[in-house]
Amino acid sequence: MARASRPAGLERLCVVLVATRNPLNIGAAARAMSNFGFATLRVVNPFDPSYREARSAVGASSVLESAEQFSSVADAVADCSLVIGTTAATRRDLQHRLYTLAAGAPLLRKSLASGRVALLFGSEKTGLRNEDLTHCHWLLRIPTRTQQPSMNIGQAVAICLYELVRSAAPAAKPEKQKPATAGETERISLLLFDLLKASGYLGRRPGITDLEKLRRLVRRMNLSAPDAATWQGILRKIAWKMETGNAPKS
Amino acid sequence: MARASRPAGLERLCVVLVATRNPLNIGAAARAMSNFGFATLRVVNPFDPSYREARSAVGASSVLESAEQFSSVADAVADCSLVIGTTAATRRDLQHRLYTLAAGAPLLRKSLASGRVALLFGSEKTGLRNEDLTHCHWLLRIPTRTQQPSMNIGQAVAICLYELVRSAAPAAKPEKQKPATAGETERISLLLFDLLKASGYLGRRPGITDLEKLRRLVRRMNLSAPDAATWQGILRKIAWKMETGNAPKS
Structure with missing residues (x-):
């Protein structure tokens, strides 16, 4: 991915993992961040403090090493001007505006041009709790099947980051061979x-x-x-x- | 995801995992398939036959149980009319047309309207080998950073499947002639x-x-x-x- 074609401000994105249980999932998130060129990882009350050595963080040791740890969502997002929660949206009582990832990503990118944006991912079992959601301006949903909405955290992070850089990728024009006469x-x-x-x-x-x-x-x-x-x-x-x-x- | 908005023929996609070493990665691929509503998983020479019990396949036991195992890529794709390889494209000597995922996905969806399509993922260490690539019509690349192009298999599968369902594209017109398998x-x-x-x-x-x-x-x-x-x-x-x-x- 050519650096020049990245939307401005992507480095202002903070991936925030809340109450993650499995350190391998934190490592996998870090790996995806490294793949797509994001550096700022914040963890809130991780279940297992050994996450900094997670073997799943292939090629992402610097992301893990510089990860910041917080004891509350409020602290983790304090310097962000936009806070977005991710959800499988199986609950009916959501108080927030809910966008599909494809619809929300342009809004997120726009905000990155002017300030830090936090993208929150909840724990493996419960996702983001209501208390966490109170810090969010709006919510993002990856369009999974209704019958099987709950994603692995590392995969959900990877998909969100992919969507953010997706439209920035240069349109691939495969080199066409000269046709026969x-x-x-x-x-x-x-x-x-x-x-x-x-x-x-x-x-x-x-x-x-x-x-x-x-x-x-x-x-x-x-x-x-x-x-x-x-x-x-x-x-x-x-x-x-x-x-x-x-x-x-x- | 509303069933009605799915492009036609997505059930004809075959996810083919070639020489995967870690059974957890096969399970993670199955989980993503279940999240996005894909059912046909094929594994070619998996390193560890215990993959059918992979704990990472949360909510995807039926995908793993019905997974078909093959001893060659040729056999695994024999009934497919389009075969697509995924690559980090770090090698310079690629003989194939190479599309970014966003550019290739519409072509893939179009082919699904008229026949089976195989989407190949190589092993953790080496990706698809040259011999595997000879079975491919063209290649797909997820737009990762040049400095860190290699993705986790479960995350790569999840991103590809997300892209396929991402835009509720209208059913593609089937190609005039049925393509050869x-x-x-x-x-x-x-x-x-x-x-x-x-x-x-x-x-x-x-x-x-x-x-x-x-x-x-x-x-x-x-x-x-x-x-x-x-x-x-x-x-x-x-x-x-x-x-x-x-x-x-x-």
Whole structure:
């Protein structure tokens, strides 16, 4: 990902993991942060203080080492101008505005241009508690199935961060190979037609019965110029072998 | 996620995990599949056969139980008409078209409207090997940082599946012709490879020097199912003629 194409201010995002039980999930979140270029990890009352050594944080030791630890959500988000909670939204009593991740991400990015934004993830079993949600301006939901809404924390973090950098990625324009010319395609059709005649294929039905049908078959290959050259080489060699290798007609 | 807004054919996606070492990663992939409503998991030569009991597959036991196990990528993708590899794309010598996930997902969804699509994920250490890539039509890349491109498998699977359901795209129009399956394409590659050997072509350079290059050449034909049948008939006939028409070896 070219650095220049990242939206401004992504470094102001704080990933806040609240009451996480499994240190491997903290490590996995750190790994995803490293993958997508986010550095600020904050943990609130982690269940297991050994998370800084989590083996799941492949390539993300610096994220874990610089992680800040807090004893309350209030402290963890104190310097943030926008606080967003993530939720599986299975509860009906949500008091907050709820956006899908795709709809909320642009709002989040916009706020990053002017200040720090906290993105909160709750514990494995309960998610964010009501008390945590009171610190949130609005909520984000990853569009999971209603029957199976609860995601692994590391996967949820990865998806949210992916969405934030997603639109910044340069549109991929695969390098198109130069297409074969009509003349090159025609030579392949004629070479193949000779092979079909020589092999006795043309008498068969159904299949290719004449040169026109064969031309259409070859056109549908949509050959690039290099591939057209390769096919000519292949067909010439096969034709040569068929001719010279054949027993003399009696 | 409202069922009605899902693009058509998502159930035709096959998540294929190749040579995965850690069974927890297979479980995590299954969990993400369950979160986003995908059911078909295929594993190729998993390092640890205990993956079916992976504790990481929270809410995804049915995905793991119905997972199919294969001993080769060719077998795992044989009934698929499109095969897509995922890559961190750190290597410079990629022979395939490479799309970012956001750019490739619409193409993938379009193909799902008319046939099965395999999405391949390589092992933790090496990713997909070159031999695995020869089965792929094109490659997908999640836009990670250049300095830290390698993702956890469970997180990579989750992000890809999220992207597929992300935009409730209207049902794609099925392609006019049913595309050839990977099995049909593979048969053509093998038939043609035998012809190249028999004709003495393989010693030539430059051109096709091995089966892997040949597979890529054939994949680039993007064959429809009817055209694949025609090509098989043509190649069989030429091979038969070359064999029976040749002078007996002295």
